[in-house]
Amino acid sequence: MAGLATTFGSGAMTNSINEIENAQVILVSGSNTTEAHPQIARRMLDAVDRGAKLIVIDPRKTLLAEFADIHLDIRPGTDIPLLNAMMRIILDENLVDDLFIEMRTENYYQLRDMLYRLDLDEAAKTTGVELSKIYKAAQLYAQAQKSVICYCLGITQHICGTRNVQSLANLAMMTGNVEKGDTGVDPLRGQNNVQGACDMGALPNVFPSYQPVGNIDFREKFEAAWKVNLPSKSGCTLMEMTHSGKDGPIRAMYIMGENPMLSDPVLSKVEETLRNLEFLAVADIFLTETAKLAHVVFPAASFAEKTGTFTNTERRVQMVRPAIAPIGNCRTDADIISALALRLGYAMDYDSPAEIMEEIAMLAPIYGGMQHDRLEACWGLQWPCWDRSHPGTQFLHKYYFTRGKGHFVPTEHEPPSEMPDKKYPFLLITGRIYHHYHTGTMTRKSSTLNRECNEALLQINQVDADQLKVRNGETLKVTSRRGEIKLTAEISEQVKPGSVYTTFHFAEAPINLLCIDTWDPLANCPEYKVCAVKVTKP
């Protein structure tokens, strides 16, 4: 979010999913696309079938990497030196789009000066990738007329997450691969509606449609509509809320559809924080680890039981309609919030989700023309959609960047906050698998999905397995400076020697007991992707 907002002015996929099919070069960074975004991976593979070149940046040999023309298997956390090296090569080879830089961007010379100071051999050494491969990737990306970048949490869940994103944006702007179709910088969103949650102001510093709370005009607009006084200061970020400990500033919390007791780093700290709240209410469709700590639990309706909209990763707002009647006593989240607000003395007088959407259209300019009747008539609309005659926006930043001019932000390498050492010699990478979603509150209830995968596996290279005398399927103890858990060994060529990999879906092996509680200072995104562990036989 923060990375693209500072460079382009808008923190969303610049282009659309279908455009990926038409790109000539696809650069995928920090995304296990076939497992986490199979529908998008399908487009990438279709593009490859049609002759597009695929560059994958990933420390692991993922399934997508098997299809790649170039797989840059970097050391985790060295994205910036890699991207800087690519940009330096583009500069040296004179593949820079000078006219685009001149017309549409600013601050380029600062980036160029920094790149001229870069030692390519040293950068290659830092990343652990041969320089010749980096050369080939840089040339491929810059020489094509239409190159697209897709990235995911492998880029953002680092201490330098925001600056990783800025580096990708630099690369795209330097070669003019943005502001037009079949190009762009596309963050792949992790949940079906995380884009919508951000759009609706579920961020500490903005009202819906990214209107800053600090701006008095915006504040007055919302105060007039909602007839309440609104704060002018930003609220807390997630990590400030769930990691403040016993004496944190927050006394009560209302958590909807989120399971921080499994998903957040350093679970012991989360538990301490939540247990010390004066009041905790949780709304979810099942009794989650977090809900078990709550004073009040609201049974919420699932996606299949309600009317409303989801906003997907390509900014497309789509209708969702009930397929079944709500089961038991559950109610929709909107219903629960309205009932709660009424008892707290504020009447939310909405007859239907359509009425709420009308209010959104009035107050959130990027949703200006999105009423239910319009959304029902098509496969959704992509924001910005300013009014009822607007057809929606396939790709952003046409004619000019949202912030005016695209801003180059030169960045330099920042090592992860914890690297392997003698005591904790392995580097732990965490991620997701195909068969489970997030903390498994839903997917772990499906017998078919559980049959496919019902335990957390620790991927470990054959070389390390031999050294530890470990066989496939053996139980291993994984210890970090923060805790220990037991996992089942899976010997795999996907990870390099010295690295191990596992997933965070399983409550019985909560990997976030191990993860480090450092985070990106700009976006407050935790550094899930790198920490040091030791692996032993129990």
Next chain:
Amino acid sequence: MNDKLTLKKDHLPAFLRKLSKDYRLVAPIKNRHGDTIFTRIDSSNSASLDLDNQPQNSIKQFMLPQREVLFSYHAKTETGYEFNPTDQINEPTIFFGVRSCDLSAILYMDVTFLQGITDSHYLEKRTNSVFIGLNCNQPFANCFCNATKSGPFLEFGADLQFTDIGDRFLVEVGRSKGIKIVEKWGHFFSAAEEKENKQQYQAFLEARGSFTRLVHVDQAIKRLQENSVPEKVWNQLSLRCQDCGGCAYICPTCTCFTITDCPLTKNTGERIRSWDACTFSGFTRMTGGHNPVSKKTEAIRQRFMHKLCYDVKKHGRPSCVGCGRCVDICFGGTDILRFINLACEGS
């Protein structure tokens, strides 16, 4: 009674209304989201009958429900387990507008569930079913039933077989249940004239010539039998398979199921049969962890071998009916059409 009849299209709604007095009526209905689905017809949706589009589901779900309670059990301390068959409510049902591929699929399911050991749950639904088929005048984008020899026109299997010949349907009477309907509601039908018979043949000729896809099913079968499909084809498909099981669930002839025991209370529970898919690793994995079909390539191979090779050996014909549904649903691009095309490459 082999004479052909005609039924005016104007009278079709009235005919269906009469049928629904004696039967549960299932037909392709376009729902309010624009999807055409085999659904039970009642007064609320009878106006949305859609014979112009391929229904997204097949008849499979009515014969082999996605989830079916086989029996319930009660564990008693003195007498041990007591098993009770569940009361099946199988109303006599007419399936109207069933296209040739889907009807062929039912005939295949008959072989699976009624030959040798008879599946009583299937048998009961099957005996209560009447099929009114609809020949395909215009194949859809992914159809290749001509190549699997299960369409576009069907000559046997239906109780009544309809062909669209403009303002009326030509009706062929098949089995005894069809005769019963025609006898009871005779005033809807007229005897077909020579001209109408010719129209039907013309429709058949045109349908046969309007397939957009050229699919060499026979060639693929031959290659599988000779074991000459290149290894890289299996590799390529297995890398792309997303393991969603969609192909098996949507397929009108995929009948693999799994059995689970679902406890309801401490002493009681139900045994449930639900759809399964051979591409899942859990489908063949044994309790101890060993999996005879351990690699993805093997699972994919099993799927296509079963459809195009084993069934040909066993029943003389492939169990793919060429409906093309898996082509629509597969988002990895590992559907049967892709396989057939890859397998035939270079031949």
